[in-house]
Amino acid sequence: MTGENTRVLVVDDEEIVRESLSGWLHEDGFQVSTAADGRIAVEKMKGERWNVMLVDLKMPGMDGLQVLEEARKLQPEAAVIMMTAYATVDTAVTAMKLGAFDYLVKPFDPEELSLLMQKVVAQQSLVRENAVLRMALKKEHRFRDLVSKSAAMQRVFELAQVAARSNSTILVLGESGSGKEVLARTIHEESQRAEGPFVAMSCAALTETLLESELFGHEKGSFTGANARRKGKFESAAGGTLFLDEIGDISPKLQLDLLRVLEERKFQRVGGNDPIDVDVRIIAATNKDLKKAVADGSFREDLFYRLNVIPVTLPPLRERKEDIPLLVEHFLDRLEAEMKKRVKVSPEAMASLLAHDWPGNVRELRNVLERGAVVTQGDVIKPSDLGLAPAPARAPGSNAPGEPVSLDEVEKRHISDVLAHTAGNVSHAARLLGIDRVTLYNKIRKYQLRRDGEDADPVAG
Amino acid sequence: MEATHLWWIGEKEPGARALEHVRQHLERALGAPVRIWDDPGRPPDAYDHRRKQWSTAKILAWLGTVGPPGKVLAVTDQDLFIPILTFVFGEAQLNGRAAVVSAARLGEPGLPDPRVALERLAKESVHELGHCFGLVHCDSPGCVMGRSSSARDVDKKRGEFCSRCRDRVVRSGGESQ
Numbered sequence: 001m002t003g004e005n006t007r008v009l010v011v012d013d014e015e016i017v018r019e020s021l022s023g024w025l026h027e028d029g030f031q032v033s034t035a036a037d038g039r040i041a042v043e044k045m046k047g048e049r050w051n052v053m054l055v056d057l058k059m060p061g062m063d064g065l066q067v068l069e070e071a072r073k074l075q076p077e078a079a080v081i082m083m084t085a086y087a088t089v090d091t092a093v094t095a096m097k098l099g100a101f102d103y104l105v106k107p108f109d110p111e112e113l114s115l116l117m118q119k120v121v122a123q124q125s126l127v128r129e130n131a132v133l134r135m136a137l138k139k140e141h142r143f144r145d146l147v148s149k150s151a152a153m154q155r156v157f158e159l160a161q162v163a164a165r166s167n168s169t170i171l172v173l174g175e176s177g178s179g180k181e182v183l184a185r186t187i188h189e190e191s192q193r194a195e196g197p198f199v200a201m202s203c204a205a206l207t208e209t210l211l212e213s214e215l216f217g218h219e220k221g222s223f224t225g226a227n228a229r230r231k232g233k234f235e236s237a238a239g240g241t242l243f244l245d246e247i248g249d250i251s252p253k254l255q256l257d258l259l260r261v262l263e264e265r266k267f268q269r270v271g272g273n274d275p276i277d278v279d280v281r282i283i284a285a286t287n288k289d290l291k292k293a294v295a296d297g298s299f300r301e302d303l304f305y306r307l308n309v310i311p312v313t314l315p316p317l318r319e320r321k322e323d324i325p326l327l328v329e330h331f332l333d334r335l336e337a338e339m340k341k342r343v344k345v346s347p348e349a350m351a352s353l354l355a356h357d358w359p360g361n362v363r364e365l366r367n368v369l370e371r372g373a374v375v376t377q378g379d380v381i382k383p384s385d386l387g388l389a390p391a392p393a394r395a396p397g398s399n400a401p402g403e404p405v406s407l408d409e410v411e412k413r414h415i416s417d418v419l420a421h422t423a424g425n426v427s428h429a430a431r432l433l434g435i436d437r438v439t440l441y442n443k444i445r446k447y448q449l450r451r452d453g454e455d456a457d458p459v460a461g
Numbered sequence: 462m463e464a465t466h467l468w469w470i471g472e473k474e475p476g477a478r479a480l481e482h483v484r485q486h487l488e489r490a491l492g493a494p495v496r497i498w499d500d501p502g503r504p505p506d507a508y509d510h511r512r513k514q515w516s517t518a519k520i521l522a523w524l525g526t527v528g529p530p531g532k533v534l535a536v537t538d539q540d541l542f543i544p545i546l547t548f549v550f551g552e553a554q555l556n557g558r559a560a561v562v563s564a565a566r567l568g569e570p571g572l573p574d575p576r577v578a579l580e581r582l583a584k585e586s587v588h589e590l591g592h593c594f595g596l597v598h599c600d601s602p603g604c605v606m607g608r609s610s611s612a613r614d615v616d617k618k619r620g621e622f623c624s625r626c627r628d629r630v631v632r633s634g635g636e637s638q
Contacts (some may be wrong), residue, residue, distance in 0.1 A: 020518070020543040028608060029597045083545075107547050111610035176596065 006121055007049065010034045011041040012056040012083065017106075021054060028117065038070075045074040052117075053122045055090055057084040057103075063093075065098060072099045077127050079120045079140045081109075103140055112245075132171035146298025146432055147330040150320035158185070163310045164190035169245075169262065171307045174283040174314030177363030180285040181243060183314060188241040193281055196240030201233050204246035205255075205431035211254060213270050219454040247307065248288030248299060259303045259343060282307075315361040317358040317365065324353055331369045343373045346457020352383045360423020367424035371450065387450055388423055415440070419449065462530030462597065462607050465491065466498040470520070471538035471564075479579055485537065487582035487590065490605065491630065498529045512529045514542040517552035517561055524559035532593045534586055540565040550585045550609060552591035554608050556633075560589035567612055591622065594630045599623060 014273045016037055018034040030052075035041035041055070051162030053071055057064035076348050079101035086162045092103045101123070102116055146152065174181045181200055186424050187461055190196045203211060208289045209223070249278055250258070255362035262282070266275040267426060284307045293299035317323070328345055336342045345353070345391050351374070358364055368388065390448045415433065422428040432442040443449075467589055468473045468485050480497060487495040507519035515537070541549050541563045550567065554559035562585045568578030587605045599606035604623035609615045622630060 014544075016518075016544045022546045023544065023552075023555075024546070027592060027597055107542070110546050110549065112611040113546065114608060456535050 006051045006124055007031045008033070008054065009041065009044060009050045010017060010052070010054045011038065011059075011064070012054075013037055013059045017083075021069060024113075025117070030117075036068040038064070041067050042070045042074070045071060048074060051079045051127075052120050052264075053080045054080055054102075054104075055080055056103045057082050057095070065095060068098050068165075069102055077131075079123060081116065081120070101168045114349055121263055126173075132160070147245055147326050147440055148320065149326055150315070150323050152320055153323065154317045156314060158309070159312055160187050161190060163187060163312065165192075167192075167232070167281055168309045169281070170283045170310045170312060172312050172314065174287065175289075175316045175359075175361055176286070176287050176289075176421065177361035177425075178314040178316055179362050180287075180314060181245060183312065184241070184243040184283040184285065187283060188243075188281075191241070191242050191281065197237055198241050198243065199233050199237035200243040200245065202245045202428070202431070204249040205428070208251045208254060211250065212257065215254075216257070216267050216269055218270035219272040222269070226271065229269070232269065234261065234280060235276065240281075242280045242282050244282060245283045246286055246288075248286035248290055248293055248438070255300045255303050261304060262290055262303075262306045284401040317361045321354055327337075327349065327365055328369065330354065331366050332373070333374050335370060338372060341373065341379070343376060343379050343381055346370070346383070347368075348384055349381050349383045352386055352388050356388050360420070363425060364423040371385055371419060411443070412449070415447065417446075424450075464494040465532045465534065466496050466529040467586075468492040468498040468500060468523050468524075468528065468533055468535045469537075470503055472534045472539055475538070479582075482579055483586050485581045486620060487534070487571075487586055490587040491590065495557070495629070498533065500529075502527055509542070512542055514548065515563075517543055517549060520561045521552065521557075521559045522555055522559070525554075525557075526557060526562075530595070532590065533560070534590050534593075535559070536562040536582070536586065537563050538565055539560065539563060544552045553589040553599070555592050556595045556622075557593055560593050562586050562589045567615065569612060577616075580620065581612060584615055584618055584620045585609065587620060587622075591626065591630065594633045596622075596626050596629055599626050601625065609610045 008020050008022075008025055010021050010025070010032060012021070013036060015036070018036070022032040028437075030162070031046065035044055036058055038456055041053070043064070044050070053067075055064045055071075059067075064084075068080050068082065071078055071107065077097075080099070082092070082095040082107055083101050084103060084105040085106045095103055101120060103118065104113065109232070115247060116451075133313050148157075160183060163454055170184075170187065171264075172183055174180050184200070187200055188194060201214065206214060211229070213232065215232050215234060217235055218226050220229045222228060222419050243403060244258075257267075263274075265278045267278060268275055290299055290304055294301045294304050317327075328350070332345070353365070353368070360367070368386050369381070371384040375387075376382065376385045415429070418429045418432050419426075426437055426440055426444075430437045433440065436442075467480065467487065469480060475611045484495050484497060504520045504523040509516055509524065509577070518536060519542075519591065520537075524535055525598055528535075535593065541551065541561065543552060549563075550564060551560065551562035562582065564578065564582045567581040567585065584605055588609070591606050596606050598608045600608075601623035603617070603619045604626055605618050605621055605625070606626050607614070608619050609618065621627075
């Protein structure tokens with residue numbers, strides 16, 4: 001056995017034990033360091049990584065069990081072996097319960113120590129192998145929810161990977177349903193902020209004052225109904241990523257507020273005076289043409305440049321139809337896991353999928369497949385299961401001139417249009433309609449609408 | 462290059478032939494001259510009355526002050542210990558001058574052939590001196606620098622260095638070039 005790649009920390013208050021044990025381990029090629037008490041050991045755990053720690057149970061001040069507890073928190077993958085001069089079952093059991101790898105009674109039998117170190121080297125090699133495999137798996141699944149073989153999307157992945165490594169603001173552009181939030185979440189997971197929170201916020205769904213309070217939080221009594229101090233999304237996302245969807249829809253006042261936060265990296269809660277430091281990476285997204293909005297004066301130019309540090313544009317699905325079979329396979333795998341049902345798509349149905357224009361993009365495709373999997377009688381989705389028949393062309397909400405319609409008909413058509421606009425996203429549609437999801441579901445049932453908007457014309461954007 | 466010395470510091474008188482056997486074995490393995498250092502001196506305070514064993518740390522320190530020039534391997538029939546282990550076959554200063562090895566646990570009772578214990582002593586002598594030449598324990602099958610925690614482990618080893626360990630001994634000046 002050689003322990004060339006194994007870093008060992010010997011923690012014991014007796015110098016002679018530290019010297020003699022580190023000498024013995026050094027002969028086996030281990031990289032050994034020592035600590036004379038628990039406090040020093042904890043400091044060493046904060047500064048360096050250890051594979052194995054040999055810790056004396058009885059030490060003045062911080063004892064071995066306390067060191068073990070700290071080790072579990074600071075370096076959970078390290079193997080901790082307790083050393084004791086008192087072979088009490090109680091202490092050994094306590095140590096094992098706290099996560100010790102094993103324990104040894106001093107003085108150790110050489111063969112016992114040797115076998116234990118062989119065991120620990122084998123275990124640590126498995127830990128390392130596991131870490132390497134996990135990393136490889138992560139790499140394999142990188143941008144796992146963004147399945148694509150198209151050249152345009154590959155460029156997006158490459159840019160996103162570079163962007164993930166920086167701390168800069170990212171602006172994700174793309175049509176509704178093209179996967180902007182999925183991309184933002186993946187960038188977060190690949191970034192150094194991955195351990196921090198990912199907080200997503202849609203800026204279109206709320207009124208100006210509500211959005212202001214949602215973003216920056218509020219102090220108690222700052223407005224009617226503010227019964228308690230509340231943290232906003234900027235605070236909730238501290239140390240992580242704040243995803244601001246539909247940024248093109250925010251009011252001029254909020255544009256100015258957001259610009260100040262980006263410039264000063266500080267903000268105040270609504271009704272508060274204390275500046276709070278901002279530690280978030282912002283990923284903004286929109287399906288609007290922000291340059292056009294800047295040109296017509298509806299979006300601040302200075303804010304646009306603050307947000308547009310790294311722009312990433314997701315191409316619409318109709319421009320990368322070669323991805324459709326791949327995406328179908330991906331979503332059918334997902335559906336199998338969720339519905340415990342394996343279905344296939346018939347060649348005719350695949351032809352329909354390839355012919356469709358996908359105004360709701362990938363989200364619409366997912367919803368169509370979900371519907372197909374539910375509706376199909378067998379295990380093959382046929383064209384009729386998809387419900388993709390083109391609807392008669394008409395302007396949303398309109399009717400033939402001179403034909404009066406009932407209020408129900410107007411409501412049905414409007415809901416249908418909004419669902420088409422959100423590509424079947426019921427939560428989003430409910431927010432736009434100003435009703436709750438349950439009410440919307442009831443109306444969908446009442447009017448026998450499809451979630452992706454029956455009778456609706458394709459609406460891009 | 463200074464010769465390596467072999468020094469009997471045990472209690473009983475060693476057989477001259479036994480010591481000569483170890484010396485020749487060392488010369489072959491190291492490829493360098495090894496001489497017997499005949500001196501009646503014994504480590505004065507290395508015996509631990511509580512453990513009834515001899516402290517290797519104290520023996521090595523003593524060898525460093527009174528021993529012959531160059532590297533020195535002390536051989537004893539007394540049981541050795543380091544504080545954290547119940548016993549050791551030997552100990553050495555890594556890249557240093559002094560090493561000690563004991564025959565006390567190499568010839569267990571009932572061993573049919575006394576030559577087996579002598580072979581074990583020769584192997585462990587090469588092993589400890591290997592540490593003085595900067596070698597750490599080696600994983601190569603049969604290499605004398607493999608870790609031995611029991612007499613059975615010693616029997617599994619050959620009495621020689623593997624090619625990699627031999628190269629390192631040569632580089633650190635152990636073998637005549």
